[in-house]
Amino acid sequence: MKKLITSTFIRIGKTNILANFLNLSVIQIINALSQIYIYYLINSILGLETFGKVIVASTFCGVAGSVINYGTNQSGIREVSSNIGKTTMSRVISNILWIRIILFIAYLLVLGGLSYFNSQYFTLIIFSLPLILAEVLNPLYFYIGIEKLKYYNLFNMLSKLISIIAVLLLIKNEYDDYKVNFIIGSSGVLIYGLLLVSAFRVYKLKLLIPRFSILLYQFKDNFYLTVNNLSVQLQQSLMVFALGKWGEEIVLGAYSFCDKLLWGGRLLIMAISNAIYPKGVQLYNERPELWFKFRFKFKIIITAFFILASVIMYFFPDYIILILTNTQEAHAINFIRAMALVPTVAALNSLNVLDLLIKNKNAAVFRISMISLIISIITVFIFIKEKNYIAIAYYALLIESVNLLMYEMAIRKYRNA
Numbered sequence: 001m002k003k004l005i006t007s008t009f010i011r012i013g014k015t016n017i018l019a020n021f022l023n024l025s026v027i028q029i030i031n032a033l034s035q036i037y038i039y040y041l042i043n044s045i046l047g048l049e050t051f052g053k054v055i056v057a058s059t060f061c062g063v064a065g066s067v068i069n070y071g072t073n074q075s076g077i078r079e080v081s082s083n084i085g086k087t088t089m090s091r092v093i094s095n096i097l098w099i100r101i102i103l104f105i106a107y108l109l110v111l112g113g114l115s116y117f118n119s120q121y122f123t124l125i126i127f128s129l130p131l132i133l134a135e136v137l138n139p140l141y142f143y144i145g146i147e148k149l150k151y152y153n154l155f156n157m158l159s160k161l162i163s164i165i166a167v168l169l170l171i172k173n174e175y176d177d178y179k180v181n182f183i184i185g186s187s188g189v190l191i192y193g194l195l196l197v198s199a200f201r202v203y204k205l206k207l208l209i210p211r212f213s214i215l216l217y218q219f220k221d222n223f224y225l226t227v228n229n230l231s232v233q234l235q236q237s238l239m240v241f242a243l244g245k246w247g248e249e250i251v252l253g254a255y256s257f258c259d260k261l262l263w264g265g266r267l268l269i270m271a272i273s274n275a276i277y278p279k280g281v282q283l284y285n286e287r288p289e290l291w292f293k294f295r296f297k298f299k300i301i302i303t304a305f306f307i308l309a310s311v312i313m314y315f316f317p318d319y320i321i322l323i324l325t326n327t328q329e330a331h332a333i334n335f336i337r338a339m340a341l342v343p344t345v346a347a348l349n350s351l352n353v354l355d356l357l358i359k360n361k362n363a364a365v366f367r368i369s370m371i372s373l374i375i376s377i378i379t380v381f382i383f384i385k386e387k388n389y390i391a392i393a394y395y396a397l398l399i400e401s402v403n404l405l406m407y408e409m410a411i412r413k414y415r416n417a
Contacts, residue, residue, distance in 0.1 A: 003265040007193045010069065010071045010240035011070075013163045021396045022333055024119075025373075030153075030156060030160060032158055033264075034160035034163070034326065035260065035263075035264060035307055036162065036260075036261065036264060037164065038160075038163060038164060038167055038184065038218065039051070039260055039324075040044050040255065040325070041168065041171070041326050042054065042167065042169050042171065043165070043253075043257065043325050043326075044172050044325075044326055044388070045172070045173065045174075046171070046173075046174045046177055046180075047157035047174060047177075047253075048253035048254060048257065048327070048329060048332075049249035049250055049252070049253050049258065050174040050177050050248060050253075051253050052091050052176050052244070052249060052250075052253030052255075052256045052257075053120075053121065053124060053177060053244070053249075053252075054124060054180050054181065054250075055240060055253075055256035055257075055259075056121050056183075056241065056244040056252070057121050057122070057124035057125045057127075057128045058128060058131065058181050058242060058255070059237045059240045059241070059256075060121070060125055060128070060186075060237075060241075061125070061128045061131040061132055061181065062131075062237065063230065063233050063234060063237055064107055064132055065131065065132055065135040065228065065229045066226070066232075066233040067103060067107075067230055068100055068103040068104055068132060068136060068216050069100065069108060069135055069226075069229070070100070070219070070222050070225075071224075071225030071226045071229060072096045072099060072100065072102060072278055073138075073140060074141075074221065074225055074277075074357075075221070075225060076092070076096050076141030076142065076145065076216075077145045078145075078275055078277075078281075079145070079400045080093075080141060080142055080144075080145025080146060081091055081145040081146070081147075084240050088203040089203065089205055090206045090207075090208055091198070091208055091210075092357055093139075093142060093200075093205060093207075094206075094207050094208040094209075094290035095210050095214060095218060095384050096141070097136075097207065098210045098215060099215065100135070101136060101219060101297050102215075104132060104133070104136050108133060111125070111126065111129075121244065123178055124177065124181065125299045127178040127179070127181060127182045127365075128181035128182065128184045129180055129182075129184060129185070130181070130184075130185025130188065130189050131181055131184065131188070132185070133185065133189050134188030134192055136186050137188075137189060137192040137193050138188070138198050139152075139192060139196045139199055140152065140191045142199055143195075143199075146203075151195075151198075152195060153189045153369050155194065155195050156191070157404060158191055158268065159187045159188055159190070159191035159192075160187075161188040161192070162191070163183060163184045163187045166183045166186075166187065167180070167183055167184075170183060170192075171179055171183075172368075191415075195280065195393060209301070216290035223321055224362035224363065224365060224366045225362070227366055227369055227370070227371045228365050228366060229355070229371045231369035231370065231372060232369070232372055232377065235344055235372060235373060235376045235399050235403075236259065236263070236266075236396070238264075238376050238377065238380045239255065239259075239383075239384075239392065239395050239396075240252070240255065240256055240259060241247050242381075242387055243255055243256075243384070243392075246384050247384065249364075250329070250331065251262045251331050251389065251409035252330055252393075254332035254335055255331070255333035257324070257325065257332060257333055257341055258332060258336050259396070260337040261320075261324075261336070262339055262342055262343070262348060263347065265306065265309065265342075265343045266346060269346055269347065269350045272298070272302060272350060272351075273351065273353070273354050274296065275352060276351070276354065277308075277319045277354060277357075277358075280294070280295070280358050281358055284359070291355075291358065295351050295354075295355060296366065298351060299347075299348070299350065299351055302350050302351075303344060303347040305342050305347070306343040306347035307344070307347075308342050309343045309344075310340045310341050310342075311340075313336055313337070313339065313340035313343070314337055314341075315332075317336035317337040318333050318398045320336055321333050321336060331389065334389070334390075334393050335393050336392030337393075338394045338396075338397065339393070339396050339397060341397055342396050342397050342400050343403050345397065345401055346400055347406055349400070349403055349404040349407055349408075352404075352408065352410070352411055353365060353407065354414065355411055356410060356411070356414065360416055361410070361414055364410050364413075364414065368403070368406045368407060368410060371406065372399065372402060372403050372406065375402055376398065376399055379395060379398065379399070380395070384394060
């Protein structure tokens with residue numbers, strides 16, 4: 001009888017995971033494909049050099065967004081799924097919104113300080129503010145927590161469609177570079193705002209004034225998650241920032257474009273992790289062996305898929321660049337080939353962070369993040385100083401491999417935790 005109950009639990013768990021995985025995959029595949037298409041449009045209008053400058057500004061916002069989010073996309077899923085009652089749900093969402101709003105106000109103050117440094121990217125960053133505001137409003141954690149992602153999917157597709165139409169209508173030449181992130185961010189603000197208002201109305205929620213002690217606790221509780229997310233974002237962004245400051249414009253544009261292609265794969269990997277997270281906790285609590293077997297099987301499936309992507313990137317980089325940029329830019333072709341193995345290595349590491357989070361080893365995740373970030377800073381400094389474009393091309397693969405090695409060591413260390 002016990003065996004029957006356990007097998008039934010696993011079947012139900014897999015069904016839920018499959019449904020969540022498919023829904024989240026749709027979101028992220030649409031994000032990735034629409035992002036690639038929008039960047040294709042932007043590059044064809046602005047040119048690769050100006051495109052690189054636009055990406056520096058959006059990357060800056062990505063780093064800021066990971067701080068403003070403050071790990072609430074991850075912790076919010078757990079809190080929403082375990083607080084279905086109207087009053088408790090209102091409290092959860094209100095706390096998340098207030099945390100994000102407070103950090104958004106702090107970001108505005110930081111921008112005020114940056115105005116004195118006279119950076120060539122400052123105007124682009126100012127016009128990218130809607131990207132940050134969209135992050136404040138994004139209720140993805142809520143719809144994952146209540147397992148109602150179809151509605152979110154529909155509006156997400158609408159957001160991308162609005163962005164594409166607006167880019168086609170409003171971006172005419174390289175002097176419109178400041179409009180790009182403003183357009184993409186504004187469509188996000190509109191759609192995420194509608195989704196958030198809909199969540200409050202449909203589920204009869206209220207925006208509550210938070211207690212200071214609760215906010216303080218959440219700031220402390222999400223610290224490790226935030227540092228890890230920020231570290232991951234910085235590891236990918238540091239080379240873009242360094243090339244934006246000291247590199248040639250054509251190299252910045254080529255690297256930025258290839259880097260954004262990799263980000264599409266990372267979005268899909270994050271979708272898989274988010275889909276598995278709730279059920280992974282249940283499987284681990286039921287019996288750790290169930291989680292270990294499940295993690296191994298999913299890891300094989302995910303890696304097999306991304307090996308195919310790596311093969312295409314390695315053997316056909318010239319076709320990829322020609323199709324997406326209408327050029328045969330040599331730096332871009334070399335970058336794509338050098339980055340080809342990154343999706344496979346990232347897939348191998350895809351569920352390792354999740355394993356440590358499920359085991360509540362947040363401190364281990366924090367240590368790995370800090371070590372990896374230090375290695376990234378040193379590596380970027382050396383590669384940029386030497387202007388070694390071959391080494392720069394392999395930067396992403398180097399950092400991803402270091403992360404895989406450290407996480408595999410941690411997994412073995414905490415195997416029986």
